[in-house]
Amino acid sequence: MSEKDTVLAAKYSCADCARHCCHSESREHLPANCPMKNQEIHQNTIDEYCSPAYHDFYFTSMQVEKEGYYHWPRLRETVEFAKHMGYHKLGLAFCIGLSAEAKVCADYLRSKGFIVSSVICKSSGIDKQQLGLTLQQTVKESGFEGICDPIGQARLLAEDNTEFNIVLGLCVGHDSLFFQHSQAPVTVLAAKDKILCHNPIAALSPAAARYLKNRL
Ligand code: SF4
Numbered sequence: 001m002s003e004k005d006t007v008l009a010a011k012y013s014c015a016d017c018a019r020h021c022c023h024s025e026s027r028e029h030l031p032a033n034c035p036m037k038n039q040e041i042h043q044n045t046i047d048e049y050c051s052p053a054y055h056d057f058y059f060t061s062m063q064v065e066k067e068g069y070y071h072w073p074r075l076r077e078t079v080e081f082a083k084h085m086g087y088h089k090l091g092l093a094f095c096i097g098l099s100a101e102a103k104v105c106a107d108y109l110r111s112k113g114f115i116v117s118s119v120i121c122k123s124s125g126i127d128k129q130q131l132g133l134t135l136q137q138t139v140k141e142s143g144f145e146g147i148c149d150p151i152g153q154a155r156l157l158a159e160d161n162t163e164f165n166i167v168l169g170l171c172v173g174h175d176s177l178f179f180q181h182s183q184a185p186v187t188v189l190a191a192k193d194k195i196l197c198h199n200p201i202a203a204l205s206p207a208a209a210r211y212l213k214n215r216l
Contacts (some may be wrong), residue, residue, distance in 0.1 A: 011151045017031050017034070028112050059083045064081045074189060078187055079108075081187075087163040090109055090115070090165070090166060091160070092105060092117070093167050094167075094169060096120055096122050101168060121153065124149040128146070128147050129145075147198055150170060154181035155181065157184065160183070164185055166188075
């Protein structure tokens with residue numbers, strides 16, 4: 001499939017649009033596949049934001065966005081959001097590779113008055129070979145190697161009745177399972193990227209793309 005065909009195969013392609021009429025009052029010259037044309041979805045979505053299930057959560061996120069825009073780092077934004085929502089107990093689901101950062105994060109959150117329940121990715125203590133992986137399929141290729149257990153992390157935090165869960169550096173796919181199984185709403189403090197110091201968006205800059213050309 002050519003690159004043009006792959007663009008045409010998708011119903012929407014905002015990433016290829018430079019008009020951004022959606023960010024102004026202008027409704028002239030909408031691209032042919034502009035999502036704004038799908039009014040049925042948008043009307044239903046407005047109703048959802050205004051429903052009792054989502055009203056406070058959504059409007060609080062807009063309030064924090066307004067207060068901290070270009071002012072607070074994401075960690076502070078997370079704290080302010082949790083405070084505005086009246087949460088007392090936060091969950092911290094973290095990767096063993098970010099244990100030092102998890103300790104600093106838990107201390108910081110506690111200093112802001114929260115109870116913090118933290119669960120590491122290896123919390124099950126289960127060997128990868130128990131799930132049927134051969135040694136060659138493990139990262140170390142020798143001896144015990146614990147699985148990452150995002151479903152377990154989500155269940156442990158649910159058992160401890162956390163009200164809002166923070167993800168710190170879970171791997172791609174593990175994070176998806178955590179999102180699916182978390183009982184409490186989830187926010188991401190950091191996305192894991194061992195090559196780019198947990199700043200995956202750096203790979204999108206032209207300079208990094210040149211540097212990483214054999215890895216992208
Ligand atoms: S919503 Fe429409 S105007 Fe906005 S970026 Fe997408 S295609 Fe462009």
